[in-house]
Amino acid sequence: MRIVVLAGGIGGARFLRGLKQAAPDAEITVVGNTGDDIHLFGLKVCPDLDTVMYTLGGGIDEEKGWGRTGETWSVKEELAAYGVGPDWFGLGDRDFATHIVRTQMLAAGYPLSAVTEALCARWRPGVRLIPMSDDRVETHVLIDSPDGSGRKAVHFQEYWVRHRASMPAHAVLPVGADRAAPAPGVLEAIGAADVVLFPPSNPVVSIGTILAVPGIREAIADAAVPVVGLSPVVGGAPVRGMADKVLAAVGVESTAAAVARHYGSGLLDGWLVDTADAASAAEVEEAGIRCRAVPLMMTDTDATARMAQEALDLAEEVRA
Amino acid sequence: MRIVVLAGGIGGARFLRGLKQAAPDAEITVVGNTGDDIHLFGLKVCPDLDTVMYTLGGGIDEEKGWGRTGETWSVKEELAAYGVGPDWFGLGDRDFATHIVRTQMLAAGYPLSAVTEALCARWRPGVRLIPMSDDRVETHVLIDSPDGSGRKAVHFQEYWVRHRASMPAHAVLPVGADRAAPAPGVLEAIGAADVVLFPPSNPVVSIGTILAVPGIREAIADAAVPVVGLSPVVGGAPVRGMADKVLAAVGVESTAAAVARHYGSGLLDGWLVDTADAASAAEVEEAGIRCRAVPLMMTDTDATARMAQEALDLAEEVRA
Known part of the structure; x- marks a missing residue:
């Protein structure tokens, strides 16, 4: 079975670990979000790609969910x-x-997809990890200027990490996405997939950014295979992170059903909501998306593997 | 008193620490060798400048003589x-x-001299540290190809650090030196100096490279001030490092007197040899360079300060 997964950072990475356990023989291609990439200290940092790579490669700081285990902080102290x-x-x-x-490697002329492949040669994540694009895409968030002089766009990481999403986001702008091309292998993987999964990643700044790269949304919509997503919103609030803030920016309520409708039946065939949101399943089905209510808390790999299995089961149901 | 010192790495840095103790009120300008600079992992590394900066700023690993105290090695392990x-x-x-x-900073367009000043704003080395040039100069060493196919040029660091200077050096090539200009402030400092000192640094790859930048040797020779050096060779062997190997490459014997003659009376007014080499003082004086034999072992800062004081005393003697 060939599975394509669109993934953001922590949520996507943890889901993938469960998916690998649930479908150990599947060929999994991960299309990773690069909209949260940032240049820091002259270096190209790809937080989502690295979180997937470290998590699946056994190098992640399990407690934080990002960064490396056994980490030291000398460089940061010196800076x-x-x-x-x-x-x-x-x-x-x-x-x-x-x-x-x-x-x-980038300075030597390699595209990000080749660099990611080289880094993965060490980590052996057990999936094929491809950045959504080799072109630079940078998600910016429109906020009120602290000095009251109007609005300004800040890098997503500044909004998310520095400001902890503590102010309203008026818009989410995937700068460069409209001119970006899918990285080599992305459209081919979607075209050859048996199922496409949307993990419980951020629907706006993670999966939404991947879908904003021209060609990717269309390829998924056109593929004659089940597309199944898992809700990142449980009981009216994101399970982790601050997805509600960026959902508000795109005019979407923070409910499991609203996120499904946001993706839409033109894209999504099946949707898993948490048992806490079982009452909203009918609303999702009304929107033309098959819906099941199952436990969606990724408390450990076993629980996550059960979620992944539910998604694959729903995909089979859709196919049949 | 305004003192200009041409400095390489460990030897120059330790000498400077003694000089600061011997002449606490002097304005000291250090012209640092950049011929051993190297690009590693896409980063610009300036070993000699950093050794001076760390040593005088209190950040050096005292035992090794290079690198940082309290150092950790995570990045290296990961690479x-x-x-x-x-x-x-x-x-x-x-x-x-x-x-x-x-x-x-270099990528942002600042010249190396400005970058060095910015780094020194943190380290406060108590001297003005200027790279010999803002232009790229890279010392290469001509060695026999390991496969016997002829000769090849390797970066100085490869010869020195990787191969521990274990094979003959046929030539030392300061690549780019002939097209390099002295960094802003170098010629001005020499022109305004009361004395110029050559510490017991490597006369070929450290001080020799600085002197290879067009204009610097001439400025020193033309300055009507005493120029005094300290021999890095004691008892026929370099006190530290492998200077004998690169001295051989330029046809100079590894003796205190031969190094003095290599600099020459057109440049050098005074020369300090170790007491072990007292017998060679006459040979140096015959070459037109005033010579004294004093202890030249930089065993601690006090001993080094006495060496620096001897150099300043000899400069006064030359001046009078």
């Missing part, structure tokens, strides 16, 4: 001593090495 | 895990931060 910022983004020493290798 | 080399150059995590800041 602070030099007065060189930003200081709000957590880059550990081991993590820095990844960005140093990536930046050096 | 090795990625299979990305070279693995023979010792870059610690704290040290990496310096190169990251430097590379970012």
Whole structure:
């Protein structure tokens, strides 16, 4: 079975770990969000790609969900001593090495997809990890200027990590997405897939950004295979992160049913909501999307594998 | 008193620490060798400048004489895990931060002299540290090809650090020196100096490279001030490092007197040899260079300060 998964960071990575357990023989291609990529200290940082790579490769800091296990922080201390910022983004020493290798390869002329493949040669994540695009896409968030002078766009990481999404987001702008092309292999993988899954990643800044790359949404919609998603919203609030803030920016309520309608029946064939949201299943089905209510808390890999199996089962149901 | 010192790495840095103690009120300008600079992992590394900066700023690993105290090695471990080399150059995590800041500033368009000043704003070395040039100069060493197919040029660091100078050096090539200009402030400092000192640094690859930048040798020779050097060779062998190998490449014997003659009376007014080499003082004086034999072992800062004082005393003697 060939499965294509669109993935953001922590949520996507943890879901993938469950999916690998549920479908150990499947060929899994992960199309990773790069809209949250950022240049820091002259280095190219790809937080979502790295979270997937580290999580599936056994190098993740399990407690934080991002960054490396056994991490040290000497470089960050020194940068602070030099007065060189930003200081709000957590880059550990081991993590820095990844960005140093990536930046050096990019400077040598390799596209991000080739660099990601090279990094994965070490991590052996057990999936094929492809960035959504080799072109630069950078998600910006429109907020009120702190000085009251109007609105300004800040990098997604600044909004998310620095400001903890503590102010309203008026718009989410995937800068460059309209001119980006899918990375080599992305459309081919979608075209050859038996099923496409949307993990419980952020529907706006993770999966939404991937879908904003011209050609990807169309390829998924046109593929004659089941497309099944898992709700990142449970009981009216995101399970993790601050997805409600960016959902509001695109005019979508923070409910499991509203997220399904946001993707739409033109894209989505099946949708899993948490048992806490079982009452909303009818609303999703009315929108033309088959819906099941199952436990959606990724408390451990076994629970996550059961979620992944439910998604695959729903895909089979849709297919039949 | 205004003192200009041409400095390489460990020897120059330790001498400077003694000089600062011997002449606490002097304005000291250090013209640093950049011929051993190297690009590693996409980062600009300036080993000699950093050794001076760390040593005088209190950040040096005293035992090794290079690199940072309290160093950690996570980045290096990770680069090795990625299979990305070279693995023979010792870059610690704290040290990496310096190169990251430097590379970012250079990429932003600042010349190396401005970058060095910015880095020194943190370290406060108590001297003005200027790279010999803002232009790229890279010392290469001509060696026999390991496969016997002839000769090949390798980067100085490869010869020195990787191969521990274990094979003959047929030539030392300061690539780019002939097209390099002295960095802003170098010629002005020499022109305004009361004395110019050559510490017991490597006369070929450290001080020799600085003197190879067009204009610097001439400025020193033309300055009507005493120029005094300290022999890095004691008892027929370099006190530290492998200077004998590169001295042989330029046809100079590894003796205190031969090094003095190599600099020549057109440049050098005074020369300090170790008491072990007292017998060679006459030979140096015959070459037109005033010579004194004093203890030249930099065993600690006090001993080094006495050496620096001897150099300043000899300068006064020359002046009078």
